[in-house]
Amino acid sequence: MSESLLRLARESGVGTEYWAFDGSEQRVEGGTLVAVLGALGIDATSPERIEVALRHLEDEPWREPLPPTVIVRQGNDVQFPVHVWDGESVEVWLELDPEAGGGRRELEQRDVYVPPRQVDGRMIGRATFAVPTDLPLGWHELRSRSADGDHQATLVVVPQRLEIPASLQRDRAWGLMAQLYSVRSRRSWGVGDLADLADVAWLSAHDLGADFLLINPLHAAESCSPMTPSPYLPTSRRFVNPLYVRPEDIDETAYLSAADRALVEWSAQEVRPLNTSAGPIDRDAAWDAKKQALEIIFAAPRTAAREASFRAFRAAEGKGLEDFALWSAIKEVHPEEDWPAELLDVAGPAVAALRKKLADRIEFFCWLQWVADTQLAAAQRGALEGGMSLGIMHDLAVGVHPVGADAWALRSVLATGASVGAPPDMYNQQGQDWSQPPWHPRALGRAGYKPLRDMLRTVLRHAGAIRIDHIIGLFRLWWIPEGHGAQEGAYVRYDHEAIIGILCLEAHRSGAVVIGEDLGTFEGWVRDYLTDRGILGTSILWFEKDHEGRALAPEHYRRMSLTSVTTHDLPPTAGYLAGEHVELRESLGLLQAPVQVVRNEARAERDDMVRLLATRGLIGDDPSERELVEALHALIKETPALLLGVSLADAVGERRAQNQPGTDTEYPNWKVPLADSAGNVVLIDDLFDNARLRSLAAVFQR
Structure with missing residues (x-):
């Protein structure tokens, strides 16, 4: 080199x-x-x-008259360059964000001399302008006018810090963590849905005193079978998977004709038996049945008010929604991954022709997003009415499917020729390739970070909190070039000041708490930076060690964190205590060290944790599995963490992991239904009478 x-x-x-x-x-x-x-x-x-x-x-x-994007923390004295033909004057002003009151502000030029530079055969001068320190938070438009024409860029004023809500400042909160698709009721269509979400949220608040419910990403998947099971490999992060819609909760369903109502019921009857199946969740069967019913409901007339609401939603979501719906409609015609070349250009003539031809299907997919948005709003409203201080905590995936809707519509701000992942670590010794195209750092800045803003606004719209999966990716991402192994990558840096600032701005506007999953390989200063910006971190009991590699005493945990015993990438606690994570990885060929060495390490880790529980008086001699699980949760209760999370799988005694990192089809990732220690499916109808759940919840109620 x-x-x-x-x-x-x-x-x-x-x-x-x-x-x-x-x-x-x-x-x-x-x-x-x-x-x-x-x-x-x-x-x-x-x-x-x-x-x-x-x-x-x-x-x-x-070469740029204005910087593509200027990000400034509110109140800071920030200067930025403006480039003009040498010797020419320039006028610079701001058009203020209408959401912040609107108006125009002239900007002041500072007396800063910078020698001109010859670029492309012309001498270019640099003027320096200052951002007023009293600007309101928001997305402002930066304008300039000089001899070479008019130019515009984006100037974003972001909070210095995302303030913690008053409710959390008074008292910390606890809540459940669930994979929504796995949590079903007798009325589900084979997959947990938004009506189930509303029920679990209200009941966990009302019956257990929970303050939040963290769920998997609800991002959109394919519009037709087969549907990618991973919620962390969506086709779009901005829009919602209509698989989670409950057809019976749509207003028009109540007014269907008897014949149409019967068709909806028949569709449901095809998949309702899946609710009690302990086998892998069948998203394709659920979506095929549900889609038939939704098409019938879509065709039913809407009241004038409902129609106006739909039209307003469609107008507000704009081109982003139209392009997503168009991709969904084309996907029905071209279900294969490799589309004809002429369809890869969203602005091309072939796509424009399909936009007209498929107008009815585009309207259907826009309508599905409106319905999903309505049901999401109802779930958050119910959570708060049930007594939650935060409500639904949504999850934001790292990236998107390489041939999905976002990869198609946002091609100009995504990098091609590489995917993102993670270098080798203790639990994934071969590294990970998540097959997702990364944001292109410069292109995202040139786009004024608007794709990022639009995505965050949608996810935050009905959220009391948001978890950012692999938040380290907002600082740097592990890029794996095409044709290389997961170990053969490099970190690419992003403008974290800009991205985190925008995250804080949008969370501030929606009143949401932000939690970053700051696990894995990262630079130490990152956690301090996030804390300074008011963003909570993530602490997983099994990963928290002291300088000697022993289990960390609870008083040394971070206050600014969401702390839990386990995570969806590990087996539930009962399985972890039994060393099932080692046996699973060994059976799948994911270990590089000899299996007995890894077994011994896992046993030593368990013994160390049991000793800590005993010294704290949290267990007696020869504790049962259930007593150990509850003692581990009592241990995290002794931490100063602001948020405490309880896996719903732990609460019912489930042992199977939802996901095994480093695998695709070798393990039924994201298809495991909620079941008890004996493998019996647990439905929402019986969930809150479950003795194990109530006993574990009592740890946090005491």
Whole structure:
């Protein structure tokens, strides 16, 4: 590797080395750097091209009359450059965010001399302007006018810090954590849905005193079978999977003709027996039946008010919703992953023709989003009415399916030629490739971060809190070049000040708490930064160790965190205590160390934890499995953490993991229904009479 290649990588935001999970420093291979730079659109395949790319990086800011996006924390004195033809004057002003009151503000030029620079054969001058310190929070439009024309960019004023709600400042909160698709009732259609969400939220608040309900991402999947089971590999993060809609709760269902009502009921009867099946959840069967019913309901007339509400929703969501609905309609015609080349251009003539031809189906998929939004609003409202202080805690996945709706519609702000994942760690010793295209850092900035804003606004609209999966990805992401293994990647940095600022702004506007999953390989300063911005971290009991590698005493946990005993990427606690995570990984060929070594390590970890419980007086001699599970939850209750989470799987004695990282079809990931320790399905109808659930909840009620 030449010094020029290393310099180009670093100046392009590509890390040339990193610290691995075992504390060793790892250097990125030269071929990997070249491939990652190629995915960023930078040709580094020869020394000559590296030099051209370096010169381009130096000149690029001078080619832009305005910075693509200016992010400023409210009250800070920030300056930014404006580029004009040398010697020409420039006028710069702001059009203020209508949501912040609107209006126009002239901006003041500062007396800062910067020598002009020759770029592309012309001398370019730089003027320096200041952002007023009294600007309101919001998305403002930056404008300039000079001899070379009018220009505009985005200026976003974000909070210094996301303030913790008064309810949490008075008293910390606890809640349940559930995979919604796995939590079913007798009225479900084979998959847990938004009506089930509303019931679980209200009952856990009213009967147990819970303050929140954390659920898996509800992001959209494919519009036709087969449906990707992972909620963390969606086709779109902005829109909702209509699989979660409850057809009977749509107003028009009550006014269907007898014949149409019978058709809806017949569709439900096809899949209702799945509710009591302990086998893998069949999303495809559930969606095929539900989709037939939803098409009947969609065709029914709506009242004038309901029709106006739908039209208003469609107008407010704008082009993003129309493009998502168009992709969903095309997907029905072209269910294959590889579409004809002419359909890959969302602005091309072939797609424009389909937009007209498929207008009815586009309206249907827009309507599904409106219905889902209505039912999500009802679930959050019910959670708060039941007594929750936060309500529904939504989850935001890291990325999207490589051939999904977002990858298609947002192609201009996503990188091609690479996917994101994670380097090897203790639990995934071969690394992970999540097959998701990453945001392109520069392209996202040039787009004013609007795709990020639109996504966050939708997810936060009916949320009391949001969990950001792998929040480290907002700082840097592990990019794996096409054709490389998961170990052969490099970290690519993002403008975290901009992205975290926008996250804080949108959460502030919706009144939501933000929790970042800050696990895995990360730089130590990141946690301090997130805490300073008012974002909670994530503490998992089994991962919290002291400097000697022993179980961390509860008083040393972070206050600014969501703390829980387990997570969806581990077996429920009963299974973990039995070492089932080791046996599962060994059976799937995921271990690099000898299996007996890993077994011994797991046993030593369990024994260490049991000793800690005993010294705290939380267990007696020879505790049962149930006593150990409750004692572990009593232990996290002794931490200062603001939020305490209880896995619903733990609460009923489930032993099977929902997901085994590093696998795809080898394990039934995201298909495991909620069941007790004997493997019997637990339905919502019986859930809150479950003795084990009530006993565990009592740990937090005491």
